[in-house]
Amino acid sequence: MLCWIFALAAAAGVPAPEAPPPPPRLVIAGGALFGPHAPGEAACQTREGVQRCEHTGNFFGVGANLELRARAVGPLFFHARGAVIGNVRPRPYGAHKGLVDIGLGLGVYSRLAFIRVEYMFVPTFGPSTYRPPFYDKEAGRDVWGRSAGMVSGGVRKYLTPRLAGELWAGLVIGPRSRRTTLQEDAGADRVLVTFLASLGVSFDLIPGRAPPPPKPAPAPAPASPPSSLPTLPTPVLTPESGSVASPPAPVSTPETPSATPTPEAAPPPPGDTVGPWQPAPG
Template sequence: MLPWIFALAAAAGSPAPEGPPPRPRLVIAGGALFGPHAPGESTCQVRQGVQRCEHTGNFLGVGANLELRARIVGPLYFHGRAAVVGNVRQRPYGVHRGLVDVGGGLGVYSRLAFIRVEYMFVPTFGPNTYLPPFYDKQSGRDVWGRSAGMVSGGVRKYFTPRLAGELWGGLVIGPHSKRTTLQEDAGIDRILVTFLASVGISFDLIPGREPPPPRPAPTATPVAPAPAPAPTPESAPAVTAPAPAAPVEPVEPAPAEAAQPSPAGGPAIGPWQPAPQ
């Protein structure tokens, strides 16, 4: 339990991984090529109580291939490929000495894997005759067509930002094969269904363009108030004379109150005079 806790703590403290680099615009790839394979003619005989079998007229190719891939849009690429393979089954038991493969197609590529389809032009070279089983003359014949198709997929691993190792394999349909031989039941008119496989490397000739950095968000800038316009004779307010003040009417003084009686007992003045004794 403790190792898991330490691992999670280390992962939480590690910086976030950077995003994948942009897809390259032009890639060259190549490597060893295995295939195609075409079964031949086989027969078994028993002589003096010993069974012996012979298998002739077959083909198993081993060679090399070279590819050029150009990016069209997004993960979609066009590729052209040239290959030369030889037949490991030596003559006169094998048919053809080898073939040339010139193909082109479309594929979808990511940084770690890819899948694609292609058309292949596969002319053979060398005689198309062979020795039938237990026969001493080249009486067998296998004539191949020149067109085939392939659906393939593969994986790859980058060792440097531009160099990667690749492993891919594909199902090949074609070419057409017409075989004639001494035995009628061994003659066959067929469409070959075989394979191709490759182990090699790839190199990004023209790396992808880095995306432009994001633009910074616009910041609000304070706007200075507009200066007040200078006063002009036309814009100055009109000066008007003040209105005349209203006339003030004179106020008559109120009559003085009656005099209070003298506290000394003297004759009082006014209506409060005491009656005579």
């Protein structure tokens, strides 16, 4: 019982949570970018009892990206993203020096997480040739297409009312890769399946508009002052009360003068009655 009392007291003292602010209308974001990754060509040789392996023609990108997000309706946002990515595998062992990533997409965003789809235009720069394993010339070539797609999702944490830290990662399908090299078994015509990941920040350039306050309810009509006279209860007719016949009211008759004459005063009786007018006997 005491636990329930303490819980109710604690709940009464906790203020009501504030409503989240409306979603922003325009956001700029950026940060470090990792990927994509493309496996290369690998071979091993054994000389004098020692095995040695080389892996060349691969690509692993590290760079930076910048994107702009515009709110469409509700939680839907359009975004445009640009990135420059370099290959950390040095030449001539790696294919390409890097690539440019231009993406357009649509996503669903909340205050703490988001998910989106994106089309990517990924032209490469630098030579597409590389040195095959245990070879002294750039006899291998890996030519990439320029189109890819990505499905990504991420989380974010607001550090201030408008600045947030973000972490997102996505599955990238494409571009197409056509490799030619000295070894026939190392040649491939493939579609790359790789990834992109980013760690950065976002800033709300144009915050969202708060919804208009609700209209006040109309004031009730003033009540009429109570009457000083008592109110009688309204009679309610019931079957019993309707079946009882009320007695007829008596009929009043006009009074008629009596025909009997009023009797006159009787004369005094004869006898020895003494009156004041008779002399006293002698």
